[in-house]
Amino acid sequence: MSLDPQGAAPEDLSHAGSVTDKAIEYMMEQGISPISIASALLGGALGLMARTMEDPAIARVLRSALVSVESGELQEMRQQGAEPPRAG
Structure with missing residues (x-):
């Protein structure tokens, strides 16, 4: 990987x-x-x-997901009918 x-x-x-x-x-x-x-x-x-994974790495993944929600990225994708991004 x-x-x-x-x-x-x-x-x-x-x-x-x-x-x-x-x-x-x-x-x-x-x-x-x-x-x-x-x-x-x-x-x-x-x-x-x-x-x-170690806890700090898990926290980074979760923070990234939260930023996507709080920035409106997922809402914007819902309105466009697009697939949400995959966590990474």
């Missing part, structure tokens, strides 16, 4: 995102509510981070 040329994201992030998108699609087709899907994905992501 190496970083891209700008050092911003692992090269396999797109693949992981595609797999996650398919899992979300499958769960939606199964009638699982969006809040349940989101909660399960967030819980799984936090568990993975806790097992593989």
Whole structure:
């Protein structure tokens, strides 16, 4: 797992995102509510981070996500009908 040329994201992030998108699609087709899907994905992501990352790195990821919300980036994407960015 190496970083891209700008050092911003692992090269396999797109693949992981595609797999996650398919899992979300499958769960939606199964009638699982969006809040349940989101909660399960967030819980799984936090568990993975806790097992593989130090607390300062986890805090940076969470701060980055919070900045996206507070800046209106996600609201803007919702209005355009675009997919939200993948955490990185």
